[in-house]
Amino acid sequence: MVKIIPFTAVRPTKDKVGLVVSRSYEDYPVDELNTTLSYNPFSFLHIINPGYKFHHDISGERRFSLVKNRYLEFIEEDIFLKDKNPAFYIYKIKTRKGSFCGIFAGASIDDYRKNNIKKHEATLQTREKLFKEYLKTVGFNAEPVLLTYPDNNRIDEIIKSITVQNPEYEFATTDKAIHYLWKVDDGNIVSEIQQVFKELDCVYIADGHHRSASSNLLAEELQQKNPKHTGEEPYNYFMSYLIPESNLKIYExxxxxxxxxxxxxxxxxxxxxxxxxxxxxxxxxxxxxxxxxxxxxxxxxxxxxxxxxxxxxxxxxxxxxxxxxxxxxxxxxxxxxxxxxxxxxxxxxxxxxxxxxxxxxxxxxxxxxxxxxPVKVSQMKQIADDGLKMPPKTTYIEPKLKSGLTIYEF
Known part of the structure; x- marks a missing residue:
């Protein structure tokens, strides 16, 4: 049984979404990073690299606080808006090599602990703790954990029925990819998607082991500090992007x-x-x-x-x-x-x-x-099923998701 929930996303406005979203910060060469920061004031990179505003490198807890400040400024300036209702979000990427399509949702920390969300990669405690402190300070997550599930005809049919409609977003990025996003807040469709995942024994982390581990650490800390803990608080979930196994691409x-x-x-x-x-x-x-x-x-x-x-x-x-x-x-x-x-x-x-x-x-x-x-999906799953861990740098997995497209607050 796998539990996923809709969430109330903070998202860029339609006119700025293509300018806001970014690749992972580590993916930028120094020259490209500086150029983007210099000429694109709407880039999400300004949030996660807040020292640029002061022409100064800032690290540690001080940087975390400034990240939160830049994020609040983006909201105050109406670059980001918060949806009124919880929703799932269907996200499709079309590239020169093919396309990816999946669902943004909140994944359960309880499932992570019960191993209903299975892992195949070892994590470093120092990175887990550092990112936990980052999450606690900024109060949001802008990079989803990539989860994969067995191909399912019911989910395929639901996604197909939604993606023939006009999307919330349709925009291009400089890597020549086209991005589409559909908001799904119809109660019947939301319940049907949830029911399909309830019938699954498990899903697998494809990418994002440190992000999910850090979310688990944060949930443990906040649960202990909350005398009225119910299990349904936002910190009991982490933002995920769920994609069928056949749509996952693994490179060496x-x-x-x-x-x-x-x-x-x-x-x-x-x-x-x-x-x-x-x-x-x-x-x-x-x-x-x-x-x-x-x-x-x-x-x-x-x-x-x-x-x-x-x-x-x-x-x-x-x-x-x-x-x-x-x-x-x-x-x-x-x-x-x-x-x-x-x-x-x-x-x-x-x-x-x-x-x-x-x-x-x-x-x-x-x-x-x-x-x-390249490793096969079946190999990755078997190692996770056996409770084993792959050596580092075993898989390079696509899709690589943009930061700042949907933001999960807790």
């Missing part, structure tokens, strides 16, 4: 390492031979075409690495290519034990990442690079 992260841990090229290849069949493909660019096949670029040449058929699998995590790479190469041969914090390893993603990886190695920034086959 490549791994690039700065040295061979003191080994020569020949010694390194001999070590690899224990677990892999190795083929030198020369200058021919090689990318894996199925699981348990790996690509490698070393000293100007591409290699294919095929996992030997007698490799011992013990559980769903052991079958994951990122885990195989870690336990057979990165840790025992290259000496990388901390995938999150070791400065010798970096990660890359994107359509042309194999070429970018090659260029970085040819330029001497890295010594060796590995390309992998």
């Amino acid at each position: 992260f490549n791994r690039m390492v700065k040295d061979l841990n003191g080994l020569s090229k020949e010694e390194f290849l001999i070590h690899l031979d224990e677990y892999f069949r190795i083929e030198n493909r020369g200058a021919d660019l090689y990318k894996p075409s199925k699981i348990h096949h790996f690509g490698m670029y070393l000293e100007g040449e591409f290699y294919s690495l095929y996992l030997r058929k007698n490799y011992p699998f013990t559980n769903s995590l052991s079958e994951l290519d990122t885990q195989i790479l870690f336990v057979t190469i990165l840790k025992p041969i290259l000496g990388i034990e901390d995938l999150r914090n070791d400065s010798r390893i970096e990660y890359g993603y994107g359509k042309y990442n194999t070429i970018k990886m090659k260029d970085s190695i040819d330029n001497g920034k890295f010594k060796v690079g590995f390309s992998l086959y």
